[in-house]
Amino acid sequence: MLTESKQGSADIAALMNDLGTRARAAASPLSIASPEIKNAALEAMAKALTRNEAAILEANREDMARGEEAGLSPALLDRLKLDPARIAGMAEGIRAIAALKDPVGDVIAAWGRPNGLEIERVRTPLGVIGVIYESRPNVTADAGALCLKAGNAVILRGGSDSARSSAAIHACLVEGLEKAGLPADAIQRVPVTDRAAVGEMLKGLGGNVDVIVPRGGRSLVERVQSDARVPVFSHLEGICHLYLDRSADTDMAVSIAVNAKMRRTGICGAAETLLVDREAADRILLPVLSALEEAGCAIRGDEDVCARFPSATPATEEDWATEYLDAIISVKLVDGVDEAIRHIGAWSSHHTEAIVAEDAEAVERFFNEIDSAILLHNASTQFADGGEFGMGAEIGIATGKMHARGPVGVEQLTSFKYRVRGSGQTRP
Amino acid sequence: MLTESKQGSADIAALMNDLGTRARAAASPLSIASPEIKNAALEAMAKALTRNEAAILEANREDMARGEEAGLSPALLDRLKLDPARIAGMAEGIRAIAALKDPVGDVIAAWGRPNGLEIERVRTPLGVIGVIYESRPNVTADAGALCLKAGNAVILRGGSDSARSSAAIHACLVEGLEKAGLPADAIQRVPVTDRAAVGEMLKGLGGNVDVIVPRGGRSLVERVQSDARVPVFSHLEGICHLYLDRSADTDMAVSIAVNAKMRRTGICGAAETLLVDREAADRILLPVLSALEEAGCAIRGDEDVCARFPSATPATEEDWATEYLDAIISVKLVDGVDEAIRHIGAWSSHHTEAIVAEDAEAVERFFNEIDSAILLHNASTQFADGGEFGMGAEIGIATGKMHARGPVGVEQLTSFKYRVRGSGQTRP
Numbered sequence: 001m002l003t004e005s006k007q008g009s010a011d012i013a014a015l016m017n018d019l020g021t022r023a024r025a026a027a028s029p030l031s032i033a034s035p036e037i038k039n040a041a042l043e044a045m046a047k048a049l050t051r052n053e054a055a056i057l058e059a060n061r062e063d064m065a066r067g068e069e070a071g072l073s074p075a076l077l078d079r080l081k082l083d084p085a086r087i088a089g090m091a092e093g094i095r096a097i098a099a100l101k102d103p104v105g106d107v108i109a110a111w112g113r114p115n116g117l118e119i120e121r122v123r124t125p126l127g128v129i130g131v132i133y134e135s136r137p138n139v140t141a142d143a144g145a146l147c148l149k150a151g152n153a154v155i156l157r158g159g160s161d162s163a164r165s166s167a168a169i170h171a172c173l174v175e176g177l178e179k180a181g182l183p184a185d186a187i188q189r190v191p192v193t194d195r196a197a198v199g200e201m202l203k204g205l206g207g208n209v210d211v212i213v214p215r216g217g218r219s220l221v222e223r224v225q226s227d228a229r230v231p232v233f234s235h236l237e238g239i240c241h242l243y244l245d246r247s248a249d250t251d252m253a254v255s256i257a258v259n260a261k262m263r264r265t266g267i268c269g270a271a272e273t274l275l276v277d278r279e280a281a282d283r284i285l286l287p288v289l290s291a292l293e294e295a296g297c298a299i300r301g302d303e304d305v306c307a308r309f310p311s312a313t314p315a316t317e318e319d320w321a322t323e324y325l326d327a328i329i330s331v332k333l334v335d336g337v338d339e340a341i342r343h344i345g346a347w348s349s350h351h352t353e354a355i356v357a358e359d360a361e362a363v364e365r366f367f368n369e370i371d372s373a374i375l376l377h378n379a380s381t382q383f384a385d386g387g388e389f390g391m392g393a394e395i396g397i398a399t400g401k402m403h404a405r406g407p408v409g410v411e412q413l414t415s416f417k418y419r420v421r422g423s424g425q426t427r428p
Numbered sequence: 429m430l431t432e433s434k435q436g437s438a439d440i441a442a443l444m445n446d447l448g449t450r451a452r453a454a455a456s457p458l459s460i461a462s463p464e465i466k467n468a469a470l471e472a473m474a475k476a477l478t479r480n481e482a483a484i485l486e487a488n489r490e491d492m493a494r495g496e497e498a499g500l501s502p503a504l505l506d507r508l509k510l511d512p513a514r515i516a517g518m519a520e521g522i523r524a525i526a527a528l529k530d531p532v533g534d535v536i537a538a539w540g541r542p543n544g545l546e547i548e549r550v551r552t553p554l555g556v557i558g559v560i561y562e563s564r565p566n567v568t569a570d571a572g573a574l575c576l577k578a579g580n581a582v583i584l585r586g587g588s589d590s591a592r593s594s595a596a597i598h599a600c601l602v603e604g605l606e607k608a609g610l611p612a613d614a615i616q617r618v619p620v621t622d623r624a625a626v627g628e629m630l631k632g633l634g635g636n637v638d639v640i641v642p643r644g645g646r647s648l649v650e651r652v653q654s655d656a657r658v659p660v661f662s663h664l665e666g667i668c669h670l671y672l673d674r675s676a677d678t679d680m681a682v683s684i685a686v687n688a689k690m691r692r693t694g695i696c697g698a699a700e701t702l703l704v705d706r707e708a709a710d711r712i713l714l715p716v717l718s719a720l721e722e723a724g725c726a727i728r729g730d731e732d733v734c735a736r737f738p739s740a741t742p743a744t745e746e747d748w749a750t751e752y753l754d755a756i757i758s759v760k761l762v763d764g765v766d767e768a769i770r771h772i773g774a775w776s777s778h779h780t781e782a783i784v785a786e787d788a789e790a791v792e793r794f795f796n797e798i799d800s801a802i803l804l805h806n807a808s809t810q811f812a813d814g815g816e817f818g819m820g821a822e823i824g825i826a827t828g829k830m831h832a833r834g835p836v837g838v839e840q841l842t843s844f845k846y847r848v849r850g851s852g853q854t855r856p
Contacts, residue, residue, distance in 0.1 A: 028773070028799075031799065032796055032797050105796070111818065113816070113817075113818055117807055117811065117816075119817060119818070124799060124829075126829055126830075127829060210829060210830070211830065231659065231830050249852070252852040255852065255854055256852065256854060258854075259854035259855060260854075263854070263855055345456070367847050368460055368533070369460050371456075371459065371552060371845070372845065373845055373846065374845070374846045374848065375845065375846065375847050375848065376848040376849075376850060377847075377848065377849045377850060378849070378850040378851055378852050378853070379545055379848055379849075379850030379851075379852070379853040379854075380853065380854045380855050382854075382855040383545065383848065383850075383853070383855055388541070388545075388855065389541075389547060389846070390539065390541055390547075401552075401554055401555060401638060401843035402554075402638070402639065402659050402830060402831045402843070403830045403831040405843055405844060405845065406845070406846050415829035415830070415833055416833060417799070417800065417801055417802070417803065417833065417834070418801065418802045418803065418817070418834050419795050419803050419805075420802065420803065420804040420805065420807055420811065421804075421805045421806070421807075422804060422805060422806040422807030422811075423806055423807075424677070424680040424683065424684065424806050424807070425806070425807040425808065425811065426683055426684060426686075426687035426688075426691070426807075426808045426810075427687060427691055427808050427810040427811055427816065
């Protein structure tokens with residue numbers, strides 16, 4: 001399990017391709033496993049995590065010690081660290097995934113044809129998912145469980161910092177699979193830390209990886225997006241906008257702005273740019289910016305904003321393109337929903353945008369004309385999350401437009417096929 | 429329009445990237461065009477095709493003359509040839525696309541959350557589609573109209589053989605766009621015949637092509653699948669199977685087998701391999717093979733089949749992997765639905781498979797355990813077609829599992845986004 005070694009690149013390629021072949025072989029029985037068997041495996045995984053708490057914590061102490069030695073930042077060390085509460089949280093998370101509706105076999109659409117053929121479109125697993133992540137060991141449990149629920153085999157490639165913790169968690173997942181009679185190869189972990197292993201995954205392991213999900217920082221996602229030869233579900237950044245229309249309620253504008261920016265500044269759904277309708281600036285701008293400032297947020301404004309709010313510092317064009325992930329917001333006055341839509345079209349990362357307005361027409365234009373994964377009316381951008389959408393767990397948020405978009409949960413990890421029932425029909 | 433020239437590769441790259449930039453710019457107004465405006469454009473296109481019949485036929489005569497000179501095969505020349513009936517057919521086809529339900533804005537799913545948020549998933553256009561095709565000039569009209577209906581801009585790259593015909597048809601499409609006030613760049617045609625232009629499209633024109641659809645023979649699809657750096661909707665081949673279960677009705681087995689193989693042998697949904705349940709061989713095999721032979725089909729059988737049907741020639745392993753697209757069928761006796769599923773899993777191209785059976789359990793296993801785009805019960809494999817599915821026109825059939833699978837019609841040329849309506853909600 002813990003054979004973390006440096007190997008030659010030919011060895012790595014062979015090892016990775018073997019992982020791929022085994023994942024593909026496991027995907028087949030998994031794709032027809034009943035909901036009961038998959039859920040039994042998930043329950044056994046949750047139990048194994050609790051039972052093996054001591055071993056997981058011991059592995060995590062080793063990772064932490066090496067991380068401290070290697071000079072990891074306190075933020076990275078915090079992501080890496082496990083404690084009994086976090087392990088219990090992983091087990092809970094797996095049980096929550098088990099409780100989701102099984103998507104496989106779900107009839108998405110059904111219709112009849114004049115010749116008597118009855119057509120159904122039903123959900124099927126996607127096949128083999130590759131997940132590439134960094135220091136959070138809990139992704140091992142979340143991603144493994146989510147892929148299993150959707151009937152997919154998964155190849156997990158965690159960061160080297162968390163290798164021991166991930167291996168200990170992975171052992172619990174495999175135990176769950178085996179207890180339920182499912183193939184152990186359904187959830188595999190890349191047992192080497194060489195970067196070349198990631199390169200092999202991005203090439204698709206000879207057609208044996210159907211989609212890659214990167215979980216981590218910008219440099220990881222950038223590498224995956226640029227090098228992957230298979231589809232990728234990801235977002236590079238969340239440059240999310242909040243637009244306050246002339247028709248906005250002032251109190252609502254204030255509370256949504258503060259929440260969208262400041263609830264958690266480090267998540268992809270945090271607002272980064274505030275657009276305020278020039279017509280409403282006199283009424284709305286000062287209370288909103290004062291509340292943001294009071295909450296600890298730095299304001300970077302365009303010329304008009306700086307003129308009206310002296311503690312704002314001037315925004316440059318770069319600010320409109322920046323995901324701060326910090327207590328900073330760029331603010332611009334715009335000429336109504338028109339200019340808001342234009343600004344968002346030019347600068348958005350197509351993740352999440354929100355409008356505060358009472359005018360239904362402005363909302364409809366905002367909803368229709370902006371091409372982002374998630375649009376919200378009178379609600380905070382921080383709701384951009386699979387759990388908040390009621391999807392249960394998510395493996396990430398996608399800003400691409402192919403297959404998955406927005407939160408990627410169990411449904412988005414499926415494909416579909418057509419079942420056609422006849423009574424002897426031949427085609428004229 | 430007819431500047432068919434050979435250019436330097438830097439020129440080609442610049443020209444193609446310009447096409448991409450213009451397509452992306454056109455996609456934005458197109459994505460919010462109303463159904464009425466898009467349909468007005470389609471109607472104007474259909475009228476322009478009829479009105480410009482003489483010019484299109486003249487351009488086609490030039491293509492035909494050059495094709496004959498270049499020694500194109502009679503089959504290719506037939507695909508290339510236009511006549512008044514085929515032009516009328518194109519206009520009809522465009523009107524049929526106009527009559528389809530507009531997919532853009534369609535609410536696919538809607539649900540509420542305990543906090544009062546109302547969430548909708550609505551269809552949006554994909555963006556910019558690249559279509560790469562060969563000698564059939566009618567693809568220009570079909571693909572252009574279908575992409576427009578789904579709100580997408582399209583870049584059409586037809587074969588050099590049909591360049592003049594396609595240019596004349598394309599002029600009618602542009603006329604329709606302009607009459608309806610839509611951007612002419614919404615349907616662009618690559619004006620050069622250099623193969624390098626295809627290479628540029630496959631690279632994605634700097635992020636300005638969202639998906640490529642190849643329409644043509646195996647070598648084209650192979651090149652696109654191997655070289656494209658953007659998603660591709662395609663199938664390389666249709667190695668479709670027909671399985672006759674022990675519970676099959678004999679007459680139905682005969683009529684479906686003859687139709688699945690012989691109605692048209694050159695389409696991707698034609699059956700290529702017949703699997704017959706050994707238990708039913710005495711009853712079913714002879715009538716089915718006799719009927720196929722009588723219809724002009726050559727039989728390539730495994731050992732058992734050859735022993736029972738002397739005019740069959742021995743099949744080699746290669747036959748199980750061959751898409752004949754001809755009046756030839758490979759035939760194998762199998763031990764029930766179990767071995768049928770295993771054989772299909774090993775040899776299928778995941779396009780279309782059919783079972784003839786009265787036993788519901790055998791049907792359910794066939795439907796659940798086979799991972800192909802289309803599965804049929806008691807119906808011919810030749811129904812694998814967007815029109816037969818009631819989708820209207822299709823741009824092709826996809827065997828991949830990402831985004832589109834099976835017939836690719838207007839719905840499959842869309843993505844989606846989320847619209848969330850609140851009343852001031854902030855995230856705790």
